[in-house]
Amino acid sequence: LKTTKNHLRHVDSMSTLPSRAGKITGLNAVILGEALASEEDDLVFPNDEFVRQALVPSPKKYLEMYKRSIEDPAGFWSDVASQFYWKRRWAESVVSENFDVRNGSVKIEWFKGGITNICYNCLDRNVESGNADKIAIYWEPNEPGSQDSLTYSQLLQRVCQLANYLKDKGVRKGDAIVIYLPMLMELPIAMLACARIGAVHSVVFAGFSADSLAQRIVDCKPKVVITCNAVKRGSKVIPLKDIVDASLIESAKNGVSVDVCLTYENESAMKRESTKWQVGRDVWWQDVVPKYPTTCEVEWVDAEDPLFLLYTSGSTGKPKGVLHTTGGYMVYTATTFKYAFDYKPSDIYWCTADCGWITGHSYVTYGPMLNGATVVIFEGAPNYPDPGRSWDIVDKFKVTIFYTAPTLVRSLMRDGDEYVTRYSRKSLRVLGSVGEPINPSAWRWFFNVVGDSRCPISDTWWQTETGGFMITPLPGAWPQKPGSATFPFFGVQPVIVDEKGAEIEGECSGYLCVKSSWPGAFRTLYGDHERYETTYFKPFPGYYFSGDGCSRDKDGYYWLTGRVDDVINVSGHRIGTAEVESALVSHPQCAEAAVVGFEHEVKGQGIYAFVTLVDGVPYSEELRKSLILTVRNQIGAFAAPDKIHWAPGLPKTRSGKIMRRILRKIASRQLDELGDTSTLADPSVVEQLIELADR
Numbered sequence: 013l014k015t016t017k018n019h020l021r022h023v024d025s026m027s028t029l030p031s032r033a034g035k036i037t038g039l040n041a042v043i044l045g046e047a048l049a050s051e052e053d054d055l056v057f058p059n060d061e062f063v064r065q066a067l068v069p070s071p072k073k074y075l076e077m078y079k080r081s082i083e084d085p086a087g088f089w090s091d092v093a094s095q096f097y098w099k100r101r102w103a104e105s106v107v108s109e110n111f112d113v114r115n116g117s118v119k120i121e122w123f124k125g126g127i128t129n130i131c132y133n134c135l136d137r138n139v140e141s142g143n144a145d146k147i148a149i150y151w152e153p154n155e156p157g158s159q160d161s162l163t164y165s166q167l168l169q170r171v172c173q174l175a176n177y178l179k180d181k182g183v184r185k186g187d188a189i190v191i192y193l194p195m196l197m198e199l200p201i202a203m204l205a206c207a208r209i210g211a212v213h214s215v216v217f218a219g220f221s222a223d224s225l226a227q228r229i230v231d232c233k234p235k236v237v238i239t240c241n242a243v244k245r246g247s248k249v250i251p252l253k254d255i256v257d258a259s260l261i262e263s264a265k266n267g268v269s270v271d272v273c274l275t276y277e278n279e280s281a282m283k284r285e286s287t288k289w290q291v292g293r294d295v296w297w298q299d300v301v302p303k304y305p306t307t308c309e310v311e312w313v314d315a316e317d318p319l320f321l322l323y324t325s326g327s328t329g330k331p332k333g334v335l336h337t338t339g340g341y342m343v344y345t346a347t348t349f350k351y352a353f354d355y356k357p358s359d360i361y362w363c364t365a366d367c368g369w370i371t372g373h374s375y376v377t378y379g380p381m382l383n384g385a386t387v388v389i390f391e392g393a394p395n396y397p398d399p400g401r402s403w404d405i406v407d408k409f410k411v412t413i414f415y416t417a418p419t420l421v422r423s424l425m426r427d428g429d430e431y432v433t434r435y436s437r438k439s440l441r442v443l444g445s446v447g448e449p450i451n452p453s454a455w456r457w458f459f460n461v462v463g464d465s466r467c468p469i470s471d472t473w474w475q476t477e478t479g480g481f482m483i484t485p486l487p488g489a490w491p492q493k494p495g496s497a498t499f500p501f502f503g504v505q506p507v508i509v510d511e512k513g514a515e516i517e518g519e520c521s522g523y524l525c526v527k528s529s530w531p532g533a534f535r536t537l538y539g540d541h542e543r544y545e546t547t548y549f550k551p552f553p554g555y556y557f558s559g560d561g562c563s564r565d566k567d568g569y570y571w572l573t574g575r576v577d578d579v580i581n582v583s584g585h586r587i588g589t590a591e592v593e594s595a596l597v598s599h600p601q602c603a604e605a606a607v608v609g610f611e612h613e614v615k616g617q618g619i620y621a622f623v624t625l626v627d628g629v630p631y632s633e634e635l636r637k638s639l640i641l642t643v644r645n646q647i648g649a650f651a652a653p654d655k656i657h658w659a660p661g662l663p664k665t666r667s668g669k670i671m672r673r674i675l676r677k678i679a680s681r682q683l684d685e686l687g688d689t690s691t692l693a694d695p696s697v698v699e700q701l702i703e704l705a706d707r
């Protein structure tokens with residue numbers, strides 16, 4: 013209670029936020045930049061027109077709703093949940109949790125006993141409430157010039173056909189299905205079809221290598237793998253089916269064989285005649301799925317039945333299977349989507365994330381479709397055929413809400429304003445950012461150039477584990493500060509703790525934790541509840557530990573400062589340094605590797621690998637390329653190191669622990685800030701590393 017009160021005090025400070033002074037009226041939005049002493053004082057006000065139509069138009073309204081969500085979570089969330097279809101309403105307690113590992117095993121349950129289906133709520137409910145002919149998906153292919161679309165009723169029919177096919181193949185409630193698809197309409201169709209029949213989908217980003225895919229297949233043992241033969245990204249053809257074939261050979265070696273590989277023929281990338289085929293196992297989607305009936309009974313599931321597994325990176329080499337359940341996730345993604353983007357039924361929404369990541373789960377598929385939104389899905393790359401492609405798509409579909417990652421903003425910013433300004437972008441009204449902290453200069457460019465100083469930016473902080481937004485602006489509710497994710501969403505109680513786990517109040521910096529559960533929280537790590545508790549609940553008992561550093565300013569705004577563990581965010585992709593290290597050391601000529609993040613102009617963070625070679629092996633350009641190739645093959649191209657630093661030795665303590673602090677400083681060339689090196693087993697390795705820095 014004390015924490016809650018403290019937190020509400022922080023939030024209360026908002027009501028004393030600087031208000032618009034007379035001198036700045038008349039402007040749509042005002043940036044007080046230059047004259048300010050610090051970023052904290054840099055306020056960007058939403059324009060009056062936006063505020064007038066906003067769902068949450070003032071700090072007062074937010075506070076009212078927020079206070080209720082904290083003081084009466086059961087009442088607040090059951091009101092929200094009642095807007096969805098439940099075959100049977102949940103039992104008496106809306107939430108039941110043990111969040112404190114000292115009191116026994118961590119357990120989170122929301123709406124337990126409630127019977128529902130998220131696919132039904134995304135599709136049937138919209139079709140039945142008059143949105144049957146509303147566009148659910150606009151699909152933009154890699155090559156400009158054509159498009160495709162599905163209405164809500166067409167989408168429902170496609171989903172039902174696939175659901176019927178899967179049932180026919182023996183897929184039942186609780187069975188896992190791995191989906192390895194690019195951004196075709198078939199990707200959300202496959203997710204929704206699984207949800208319809210109670211199967212647990214595990215989407216693997218189609219940039220992961222065969223080894224990574226195999227690792228996930230071995231872990232969750234799917235009945236069916238759904239993929240396509242190939243995809244074109246830009247001018248490059250990627251033969252996805254070959255990758256799947258290799259992963260299935262690898263999985264079989266590890267005792268997991270998959271009976272069915274349902275393959276969509278992505279004709280524009282590759283014809284079926286050129287696709288390698290294993291008769292008996294491989295089936296063309298187009299040959300079987302359209303033959304099935306366009307209606308399919310829903311499998312009604314408990315709110316706490318699993319919906320999906322999504323593997324994410326942690327501090328060790330083994331990816332974690334983050335498990336989300338149905339009811340709480342449904343309520344949470346729908347509500348966060350609605351408020352953080354100020355969603356209105358007339359909006360056309362485009363999120364550039366891939367469904368292989370959590371953003372594509374919660375904010376391409378479930379959150380928007382639960383709201384009956386029209387979603388744009390783009391198969392290609394944002395710089396193909398040129399860096400204006402995003403704005404071409406915005407104009408083409410009259411996109412109103414555009415949600416992307418800072419890395420894309422920075423790369424488009426580098427390409428020059430003319431690629432943006434040659435398009436109208438008049439339809440845009442809300443912008444969004446996710447995946448890493450957005451630096452104030454990128455924020456400003458996004459706001460001024462892309463949004464013509466008209467569109468608020470929702471800088472949403474959240475994680476695979478949280479299921480949905482945790483700290484986010486509500487556009488129109490309060491002034492923004494470029495680079496700050498601002499305030500917590502309804503029902504979320506962020507706390508900042510020091511090293512000892514003591515909560516710090518007011519203006520401070522520390523580790524970002526969350527007190528008490530929220531409906532979208534993950535419930536466990538698949539098959540490893542102990543790791544769940546150890547990673548997230550034991551570091552600071554009583555709290556969920558996010559792994560992020562954070563500060564809170566005098567006005568109560570939250571500023572995320574990046575990961576404090578061995579995880580790095582590269583172009584918005586989360587990568588464990590241990591995963592890259594284990595790929596590197598699998599190279600026969602690599603004896604040891606240590607990987608750290610370093611600041612990268614476009615990617616946010618880049619991957620910097622210190623590599624010790626096997627005795628007698630000389631360092632060469634060829635070897636460097638071969639090391640990088642090993643990482644690409646084992647994880648995926650997105651995890652390839654930006655820099656390989658040859659390290660005859662690594663800085664280790666006497667007990668053999670690598671001092672990463674020193675490596676990070678060397679990687680960022682802060683050589684006069686190395687700190688105390690006297691505790692190293694061999695301090696001279698540091699000199700050597702510095703000498704070899706730019707070779």
Ligand code: PRX
Pocket residue numbers: 324369370371445446447448449450471472473474475476477497558559560572573574575581584585586
């Ligand atoms: O470090 C934070 C960063 O991304 C991490 C979560 O990564 P992932 O689970 O892959 O989910 C990404 C999409 C939600 C966080 O621990 N992060 C995400 N959003 C932000 C952010 N850092 C700062 N600001 C954000 N808006």
